Amino acid sequence: MTDSNKGFTQDLQELNRQHALRAFDQNRRAAESARNAAIDSANIVIRSLILVNGGAVIALLTFAGTIENGPTGPAIELGQLANSIRYFAFGVGSAVIVAACAYLVNMWDEExxxxxxxxxxxxxxxxxxxxxxxxxxxVVVHHFAIALSVTSILLFFLGIFSVTNTITSMNS
Incomplete structure (x- = not known):
């Protein structure tokens, strides 16, 4: 091999090395970007689910306390509100499990x-x-988390429906 061919081969190897280093760097940046985006969006959804269902539980308990301590005594049996509270509480529980699944999905993305x-x-x-x-x-955990998110939303609406039925039955 002549000196000029040897120099050309070394130049190609150096160029290949530079391409490889750029590819390695792009891979690392993609990992960081994907993880940050997934964490940010998952946090927003999970906080919303917990806030909506948890807020509903607090509002319902406040409502029940107001009715129980009213001037004419209890307008309804508190047991009638138990199903509504259960729906909202299970909605919060589902959202907390979604939070754990989101963490796992984010970690597996990184892995x-x-x-x-x-x-x-x-x-x-x-x-x-x-x-x-x-x-x-x-993928399995991600689909499970999506199903639980939908379940949490459905539980919220079931709770709303249950509360609505309980309140309308007060007037009867």
Missing amino acids: IISSVEHVWEHPYVRAKSIAKVFTYVR
Whole structure:
């Protein structure tokens, strides 16, 4: 091999190395960005679910206390409000479980993105076989969290419906 060919080969290797380093850096930035975005959006949804259902429980308990201590005595049996309180409480519980699932999904996102090997040949970043397992578990937990989020919302509306029925029965 001549000196000019050897220099050309070294230049190609250096160029390949620079491409690899850029790919590694892009992978790390993608992992950080994905994690931050997922955490931010999950936090907003989870806080909203907890706030809506928890606020409903507090409002309902305040309402029940007001009715119980009214000037003419209790207008309704507090047991009639128990189902409504249960719906809202289960809505809060579902939202808390969603929060735990969101944490797990975020951690698995990080694990999936980090479960790569950096190589010095194109494509420079290759997924390890364990990434498939992490991806499967992540998808299952993510779908479970979505189902629980919908359940929390449905429980809120069931609680509203139950409270509405209880209040309308007061006038009867």
